[in-house]
Amino acid sequence: MKLRILILLILGLQISCSKKASRNETLVFNETEHSPESGTQSTNQESNNISEKETEDDCIFDLTTQSDEFIQHIPEFKNYTWNVSTKTATILLQNADTLYAQRGGCYHFGLSGKLVKSNDDHSTGNIDHWLNEAKWISKRILDDSDYQELEQMIVSKNYDLNIDNDKIYIAFKGHNYAEWYLTVERLHGNTIIDTGYYFG
Template identity: 30%
Template sequence: MNIKLSIFIIITNLVLLSCRDSILKTETTKVSIDAVTPKDSKALLEELLTQIDSIENKESTNQQENEDCIFDQSTQTDEFLKDIKELEGYVWHPDTKMAEIILNKQESLIIKRGGCDVFQFYASFMNEKVLDFEKDKKQIFDSIIWITSLLEDFDGEDIKRVIEEGKISITKRDEFNYHANFMDKKLYEQYYFNFNNKDITTFEIGYYYD
């Protein structure tokens, strides 16, 4: 039985049982009955069915958008974060497939996992302090080791090994931007690392594929 028929039956029964002209309210429906101010029961039903049509059209549009994607967005949830104690308190945004985590007073973290035609997975740190890449390199890469060891989608052990062995090629692109490659065949082809310290500091490790 579809949603329209189910709610129609529920509301019809309520109308038949009621002799009042007041607005009907029920927790079993997902439409906004409070917003309806009909003069009679027929108008109420017509208004409710209009709202139901709107809901169904929205669901149909979302389904169509997902069907048009290369990657199934319906499976792109925050399930991969739920059992990680160190990341408790995150805020998940289902539309962007991003999680926000406040690490301390100065530092926050954004994790993205998902996409439509391009699948992205990255962890991006933001620090209100302006870090110096050369002077604060250990702090920066310690953060990279920490987050990649927590998230199974990263090759945490390999990333840690390459960083600790110093097998990193660093390119200074301009005054504020650095790029790093991990000098390991598997990691080199898959991962990227970017750093920027204009006004604030952001640095990110991740990968993507289409």
């Protein structure tokens, strides 16, 4: 029960931080907004202009400075698309998996990576595997200092672990962010590995 409450809290915060375009953040991702060209921005004008002026004035963090610069230098991500409204990159990986990298926020600023895998048969109890997946995601999207901090928390087992009905929630401890997490769940035949942090 605690896991469900924590997951709902995290989802609520992510939704509140992605302005009013949160309907694109659910598991059923709206692929029609993403351009097939490499590194291009979404061309769907309607979703890009959703109440932008309305919320920009109320935001703690400057929405105009939130861009895809954090993944532009990664060679294996060269064919990503960037959605300006949700501050999310959609990265189609060579193994047919998809990584959604999000950076930004209005009231809470966060950086997260959500890896959607269609073929993963590792058991829920294989915590080392899931921590390695979190490290793989984090090495690519986080700053080096944040990645090293994550590695240290993993090595020292500085986290709380909760497993409930084939879902995993790990709350990392001993960092400077409001929350740093890893969630793993199986949904609609996919394995979703979501890791990141937020502050604000």
